Amino acid sequence: MLIQRIPTGIPKFDELIEGGFPVNSMILLVGYPGAGKTTFSAQFLYNGATKHRARGVYVCFAETKETFLRNMLRFGWDFERLEQEGRVAILDLSVTREAGLQKNLDTIMETMASLNASRLVIDSFSAIGMGLKESIDIRIMIHLLYKFLKKANCVSILIIDQPWGSSSIGEGISEFLADGIIHLETYFDEHEMFRRRLRILKMRGTNHAKMPCAYDINSRGFVLFTPEPSVPKVERKRTAKRKEGAGASSRRTARRGTVDLTEVKGIGPKRAEKIKTLGIRFAEDLAESNPEDIVRFLGVSEKVASTWVRNAKAAVSKKKFF
Numbered sequence: 001m002l003i004q005r006i007p008t009g010i011p012k013f014d015e016l017i018e019g020g021f022p023v024n025s026m027i028l029l030v031g032y033p034g035a036g037k038t039t040f041s042a043q044f045l046y047n048g049a050t051k052h053r054a055r056g057v058y059v060c061f062a063e064t065k066e067t068f069l070r071n072m073l074r075f076g077w078d079f080e081r082l083e084q085e086g087r088v089a090i091l092d093l094s095v096t097r098e099a100g101l102q103k104n105l106d107t108i109m110e111t112m113a114s115l116n117a118s119r120l121v122i123d124s125f126s127a128i129g130m131g132l133k134e135s136i137d138i139r140i141m142i143h144l145l146y147k148f149l150k151k152a153n154c155v156s157i158l159i160i161d162q163p164w165g166s167s168s169i170g171e172g173i174s175e176f177l178a179d180g181i182i183h184l185e186t187y188f189d190e191h192e193m194f195r196r197r198l199r200i201l202k203m204r205g206t207n208h209a210k211m212p213c214a215y216d217i218n219s220r221g222f223v224l225f226t227p228e229p230s231v232p233k234v235e236r237k238r239t240a241k242r243k244e245g246a247g248a249s250s251r252r253t254a255r256r257g258t259v260d261l262t263e264v265k266g267i268g269p270k271r272a273e274k275i276k277t278l279g280i281r282f283a284e285d286l287a288e289s290n291p292e293d294i295v296r297f298l299g300v301s302e303k304v305a306s307t308w309v310r311n312a313k314a315a316v317s318k319k320k321f322f
């Protein structure tokens with residue numbers, strides 16, 4: 001049976017999940033502060049409303065509506081106008097947090113019904129938990145929310161704020177109930193560069209991408225690059241060992257990046273530029289890449305991609321030999 005899919009509106013993301021979120025699904029979006037959770041979710045609603053005729057509701061629990069509107073304008077997303085046109089509603093429920101979860105859910109449900117909305121974002125799910133009085137069991141809250149979402153007949157993104165350094169995702173219940181889990185990770189690479197990568201940990205009924213996918217946030221919003229070039233297990237082990245010793249990163253730089261992409265048979269300067277947009281900068285990177293990813297992101301045939309990788313391997317070993 002074919003699962004109906006909802007395009008996310010995030011460029012290239014749909015390709016990672018067979019075309020979009022499964023209809024009527026509850027997605028957890030997890031990440032550290034500043035990872036891009038709000039940006040991703042807002043883009044999902046904005047493009048949904050402007051490109052896919054899908055109305056949406058954004059619920060701010062963590063930040064105020066004013067802050068949200070102002071920040072989103074920086075990406076050119078005028079949510080105020082969409083709200084005036086009845087295509088989006090932004091609910092600022094932070095002040096009524098104490099009023100109780102059920103009352104908040106009623107407000108959300110009424111807004112969704114009056115707008116005939118099919119997309120919902122709760123920013124954040126963690127903030128609801130914090131707003132609850134201690135006596136209220138968090139499990140009851142989650143089950144209440146889950147039942148509510150299934151009734152709401154929409155795709156929902158629940159944002160989970162992950163504390164710095166924490167490796168756990170939620171509180172242990174929502175992960176089981178969720179139809180999908182997306183993890184946004186920020187980290188510093190071996191050159192102390194700030195980087196971002198996304199992983200899909202779960203997407204029910206979907207043959208989703210298994211590789212981490214580099215992304216950035218720029219003036220246009222959330223931008224995905226490509227799955228990072230796959231590093232074979234042997235290479236990964238060697239890299240880990242090298243990292244342990246002093247001066248590891250300089251040795252690594254000296255060894256890598258010596259063979260230019262244009263030295264690979266069949267790759268001219270124009271093609272090299274295209275390949276570089278995938279984060280594949282040198283023949284060594286290309287030699288370790290998965291042709292499937294190149295096919296997916298550059299739209300070339302499988303035969304061409306495999307030939308490039310094979311020729312890159314040849315170019316690298318030739319260079320080593322001489």
Ligand SMILES: Nc1ncnc2c1ncn2[C@@H]1O[C@H](COP(=O)(O)OP(=O)(O)O)[C@@H](O)[C@H]1O
Pocket residue numbers: 031032033034035036037038039040074075217218219
């Ligand atoms: N207009 C912008 N241009 C480029 N990068 C931006 C812009 N606005 C925000 N960012 C980046 O996005 C980050 C915040 O993203 P946000 O979606 O608010 O994260 P989260 O909701 O996960 O905390 C900032 O730390 C910054 O790196």
Ligand SMILES: [Mg+2]
Pocket residue numbers: 037038039123
């Ligand atoms: Mg946020």
